[in-house]
Amino acid sequence: MEKTIDGSDATIEVTDVRKRFGSTQALDGMTFAVRPGQVTGFVGPNGAGKSTTMRVILGLDKPDRGTALVGGRRYQDLRTPLTHIGALLDAAAVQPSRTARHHLLWLAHSQGLGAERVDEVIRQVGLQDVAQRKAGGFSLGMRQRLGIAAALLGNPPVIMLDEPFNGLDPEGFMWMRGFLASLAEQGRAVLVSSHLMSELQDSADHVVVVGRGKVVADMSVRELLASMSQGRVTLRTSALNQAMTVLARSGATVSSTGADTVSVTGLPAENVVSLLSQNAVPFSEISENRASLEEAYMELTRDAVQYRGVVPEEAGR
Numbered sequence: 131m132e133k134t135i136d137g138s139d140a141t142i143e144v145t146d147v148r149k150r151f152g153s154t155q156a157l158d159g160m161t162f163a164v165r166p167g168q169v170t171g172f173v174g175p176n177g178a179g180k181s182t183t184m185r186v187i188l189g190l191d192k193p194d195r196g197t198a199l200v201g202g203r204r205y206q207d208l209r210t211p212l213t214h215i216g217a218l219l220d221a222a223a224v225q226p227s228r229t230a231r232h233h234l235l236w237l238a239h240s241q242g243l244g245a246e247r248v249d250e251v252i253r254q255v256g257l258q259d260v261a262q263r264k265a266g267g268f269s270l271g272m273r274q275r276l277g278i279a280a281a282l283l284g285n286p287p288v289i290m291l292d293e294p295f296n297g298l299d300p301e302g303f304m305w306m307r308g309f310l311a312s313l314a315e316q317g318r319a320v321l322v323s324s325h326l327m328s329e330l331q332d333s334a335d336h337v338v339v340v341g342r343g344k345v346v347a348d349m350s351v352r353e354l355l356a357s358m359s360q361g362r363v364t365l366r367t368s369a370l371n372q373a374m375t376v377l378a379r380s381g382a383t384v385s386s387t388g389a390d391t392v393s394v395t396g397l398p399a400e401n402v403v404s405l406l407s408q409n410a411v412p413f414s415e416i417s418e419n420r421a422s423l424e425e426a427y428m429e430l431t432r433d434a435v436q437y438r439g440v441v442p443e444e445a446g447r
């Protein structure tokens with residue numbers, strides 16, 4: 131039943147979307163694209179506009195300006211939307227007295243899909259043992275799985291999940307991470323929001339960082355780390371002066387942090403090693419302190435957060 135994913139269908143394109151609620155400019159020129167075969171993290175502080183963007187993509191909120199396209203088309207123009215995009219916006223939104231399987235059957239029938247597909251998605255998300263239980267008694271983690279099963283019903287090339295890591299225990303967290311990766315491996319475009327970069331650090335290939343209704347960074351996780359990490363290299367040497375001279379000559383900023391320790395910025399560890407070796411400078415214990423993704427994220431969204439007064443101090447930085 132699983133059809134092959136066509137890359138041209140597996141995209142989301144959000145272009146210059148603006149949306150105002152009263153005096154709040156929720157979206158202020160939001161622009162980004164979600165590509166096939168990747169998990170794209172959509173991250174930003176509370177109130178940055180993530181949920182509103184997702185609602186605009188699903189045609190639930192009408193933008194004042196700009197467009198949001200799924201596989202090149204507006205959601206409103208999709209004849210069978212569930213086969214184009216599967217979304218989970220609010221895991222709590224299930225009828226508590228209905229069993230998980232009945233919830234999915236009801237959804238499937240509304241889209242012309244059969245019970246066979248329902249059982250398939252139940253297996254995919256690992257809910258087979260509880261499928262006959264009432265969803266009202268489900269933990270948040272089980273509801274997340276149920277919501278994802280619903281999103282997968284139409285085998286869509288685009289999957290969009292709002293805060294799917296919310297409330298998951300460590301096992302659920304690991305499962306979600308692996309599951310998102312497998313959806314991307316199948317060629318789907320996967321957009322996942324979070325207000326915590328740490329949740330996306332090992333889950334996303336690419337991140338779109340937002341603050342105050344617009345994109346502040348749009349790059350691969352690797353690029354983000356490289357752009358932010360100052361690459362501070364620390365090394366121990368018995369030839370302190372010689373090491374400092376050699377490294378400073380190459381343009382690095384060098385300072386001694388102890389009788390036999392040197393701190394270097396502006397030069398990757400690899401180059402530090404080769405320079406010292408070429409100049410026969412003895413050294414030991416070389417280490418590179420890279421900025422964590424969380425630090426990079428805090429730096430990028432600092433203005434957005436300060437503006438709202440949520441985290442006024444640079445505590446913990």
Ligand SMILES: Nc1ncnc2c1ncn2[C@@H]1O[C@H](COP(=O)(O)OP(=O)(O)OP(=O)(O)O)[C@@H](O)[C@H]1O
Pocket residue numbers: 151152154155156174175176177178179180181182183325
């Ligand atoms: N229906 C609405 N009416 C009024 N204001 C709204 C409405 N929906 C969103 N907003 C406001 O728009 C801004 C963006 O909200 P949004 O929920 O999109 O942010 P978010 O990034 O998803 O944050 P969170 O993680 O808190 O959900 C916020 O200031 C919010 O209060």
